Amino acid sequence: MIRHISTEDLSAYLDSELGFAEIVPLEAHCASCTECGSRLASLRRVVNGLGNLPRAEPPAALRQQIRRQAQAVPPTPGWQRRLDWLRLLLFPVRPALRTASAFGLAMLAGVFAISHGVADGFLRVSEPPPREDVEAYAGEAPVLLRQTTSEVAGRKFVWTDDGGWVQRGLEWATPETQLDAHSPQGRALLTRYSGLRLLLLEDGSSVILRDNLKTVVEIRNVPTPPRVMSGASQPRPGRRGHVMSA
Amino acid sequence: MGVATVYPSVHQDVALDVELVERHRCGDLQAFDEVYGRFGEMVYNLSLRLSGNREEAADLTQEVFLRIYRHLGSFAGRSTLKTWVFRIAINHCRDRLSRHVPPMQSIDGDPETGSVAITDPARGPEELAVAADEGRRVMMGLAQLPPVFREAVVLRDLEGLSYEEIAEVLGVRVGTVRSRIARGRDHLRLHLEKGL
Numbered sequence: 555m556i557r558h559i560s561t562e563d564l565s566a567y568l569d570s571e572l573g574f575a576e577i578v579p580l581e582a583h584c585a586s587c588t589e590c591g592s593r594l595a596s597l598r599r600v601v602n603g604l605g606n607l608p609r610a611e612p613p614a615a616l617r618q619q620i621r622r623q624a625q626a627v628p629p630t631p632g633w634q635r636r637l638d639w640l641r642l643l644l645f646p647v648r649p650a651l652r653t654a655s656a657f658g659l660a661m662l663a664g665v666f667a668i669s670h671g672v673a674d675g676f677l678r679v680s681e682p683p684p685r686e687d688v689e690a691y692a693g694e695a696p697v698l699l700r701q702t703t704s705e706v707a708g709r710k711f712v713w714t715d716d717g718g719w720v721q722r723g724l725e726w727a728t729p730e731t732q733l734d735a736h737s738p739q740g741r742a743l744l745t746r747y748s749g750l751r752l753l754l755l756e757d758g759s760s761v762i763l764r765d766n767l768k769t770v771v772e773i774r775n776v777p778t779p780p781r782v783m784s785g786a787s788q789p790r791p792g793r794r795g796h797v798m799s800a
Numbered sequence: 801m802g803v804a805t806v807y808p809s810v811h812q813d814v815a816l817d818v819e820l821v822e823r824h825r826c827g828d829l830q831a832f833d834e835v836y837g838r839f840g841e842m843v844y845n846l847s848l849r850l851s852g853n854r855e856e857a858a859d860l861t862q863e864v865f866l867r868i869y870r871h872l873g874s875f876a877g878r879s880t881l882k883t884w885v886f887r888i889a890i891n892h893c894r895d896r897l898s899r900h901v902p903p904m905q906s907i908d909g910d911p912e913t914g915s916v917a918i919t920d921p922a923r924g925p926e927e928l929a930v931a932a933d934e935g936r937r938v939m940m941g942l943a944q945l946p947p948v949f950r951e952a953v954v955l956r957d958l959e960g961l962s963y964e965e966i967a968e969v970l971g972v973r974v975g976t977v978r979s980r981i982a983r984g985r986d987h988l989r990l991h992l993e994k995g996l
């Protein structure tokens with residue numbers, strides 16, 4: 555099988571762009587191969603034809619015209635050159651570049667927004683409200699089978715001997731903060747975990763839970779003073795005992 | 801089977817480039833005039849081959865040199881002044897010709913007949929007539945080349961730039977230049993063979 559010389563190599567040969575090691579076999583091949591020899595001769599004709607094209611002289615008035623215009627235009631100051639670059643970046647002429655530029659700028663804007671926290675409002679996926687399906691609530695517990703666990707907002711609570719509810723896992727933790735259920739902070743917490751209201755019994759039971767994964771909070775349900783002072787009931791003294799098993 | 805293609809030699813003295821730019825920075829108007837003297841004809845011919853229209857070529861040359869005048873002070877000397885000028889010219893031609901393609905006209909020899917005038921005292925009248933006919937066909941083939949191949953062929957065969965210089969002007973690799981030149985010439989070869 556005869557392997558012919560590529561047009562690229564023939565063209566490079568005419569431009570003296572081949573090394574000696576490539577020239578010798580190429581010349582030998584072209585001397586024996588009619589097809590490659592003929593292609594080389596045709597390419598040479600093309601190169602010679604192009605080289606023979608007469609050079610055009612620019613119009614005589616052009617030089618004067620350019621000189622006159624150049625003198626009228628001051629050289630571009632530095633700030634304007636930078637502005638030109640910006641213009642070129644934002645509004646490139648070629649459609650493909652324009653698309654690429656728009657994509658690039660969008661990426662830059664995204665990176666900037668994320669790194670500076672600007673996009674938090676846009677990117678934050680709206681958190682689903684905490685689950686508040688209370689599976690069981692502490693009420694008047696049956697005598698034989700006392701309800702001791704509850705689940706509120708995806709958290710498990712256990713009933714303690716103190717007469718309060720403690721989030722599972724925090725049985726031995728000391729609350730860092732104590733909030734009155736009727737205080738603004740307590741109300742805010744109860745608004746967030748509204749299912750807790752069901753746990754907070756009228757008789758003054760408390761709830762200990764971990765808020766925001768950081769703070770252990772105890773919400774004490776101090777009953778509002780009754781209008782009739784004599785009927786006021788006092789909350790039971792808080793004492794946390796062992797966790798009763800279910 | 802030797803190759804003896806002679807291209808117009810261009811003075812590429814880097815020291816002269818730097819000196820010209822320094823003089824321009826200092827407000828010497830003569831410096832810019834010298835830049836035009838060195839590259840004006842090349843830029844005009846390049847514009848002429850790429851646009852195929854004399855008036856357009858004159859406009860392009862004027863705009864290219866005004867751009868050169870504005871930015872000559874920022875020439876950093878990372879390339880030669882010649883490749884810098886050609887790069888500005890090529891980019892400006894691409895920019896303008898992508899928005900507006902002027903009507904092609906006979907740009908070589910007689911504007912009426914389109915015949916190419918080749919004067920060579922060493923050749924006889926018949927040989928000159930054949931060469932002129934071939935020149936006309938090469939010129940027509942060149943005008944029909946896709947712009948990427950035309951740019952490479954014009955820079956190489958008409959302006960005499962080396963492969964490395966063309967790579968610098970076009971912002972591509974030398975291998976790409978080699979391939980574009982070969983493909984452009986091959987198009988022209990087929991065009992010539994069709995006409996026979």
